[in-house]
Amino acid sequence: MYNLLRNQIAFGFILFLLSPFLLHAQGSSKSYNYLNFKNKAHYFGLTIGYNTSGFKIEHSKRFINNGVYRWNEGESKPGLTLSMIANFKIGEFFDFRVLPSIALSYRSLAYINVNSNVERTDKIESVFGEVPMLVRFTSAPYKDKRVFVLAGVKYSYDFASNSRADKNQFNIVRISPHDFQFEIGAGLQFYLPFFIFSPEIKFSHGLNNILIYDSKLPESTIIEKLFSKSFTFSLHFEG
DSSP states (O other): OHHHHHHHHHHHHHHHHHHHHHHHHHTOSSOHHHHHHHTOSEEEEEEEEEEEEEEEEEEOGGGTTOSSEEEEEEEEEEEEEEEEEEEEEETTTEEEEEOOEEEEEEEEEEEEETTTOOEEEEEEEEEEEEEEEEEEEEOOOBTTEEEEEEEEEEEEEETTOGGGSOTTTOOSOEEOSEEEEEEEEEEEEEEOSSOEEEEEEEEEEESSOOEEOOTTOHHHHTEEEEEEEEEEEEEEEEO
8 A cells, every 4th residue: 555655646746747848738739849850760868767667476386385485476666767769760650769778676576484474575676777679659740749659679687686696695586687578558749849758658578487496495496487577657858
């Protein structure tokens, strides 16, 4: 409940900050500003994003009768994403986008012990270098606004990965630093006099199993596969 309330407050604060931009865009009766960007073959920009990241767990057969843990799941935590944007137009309604990014991510794996009924949480902090490559489809402009949807893939590398940790010294599940994900999202474009402002929501899900299996670690043996997942709310400034 606390995390949900905190997320709602953060989202409301973001909308408050954006209200001047939105009101300015709504005041336009025709797509005058759009004409300034229409013939640009490419443009660049910056992004700031709020992400929540976690894990999708597929349990192994050992989970049922493991004798140590009776409950195990991945928990999502908030983080921050900063990106550069390179946008290349493919005709009037399609764009190819590359967004080299740095993402700070906090995830955790939680367990409940069979005997003590005590919950244990392993926190995993990550610093990702990411390269999303996306294709975006935009609608026709209306009053200097456009709706868009997008999809693509992303490669990420965790510079703070625990994959190099000594498994005999640290009793934790180790995660591979390499990850490939598919992404889908949607958003709005507001054409302002000097730049394009675009709020966007995007969902990402891992394509490869990032668990580094350890047969001597009960926390690892009860997991068959581990996939990353994240939800990102981004603000793009382009022009």
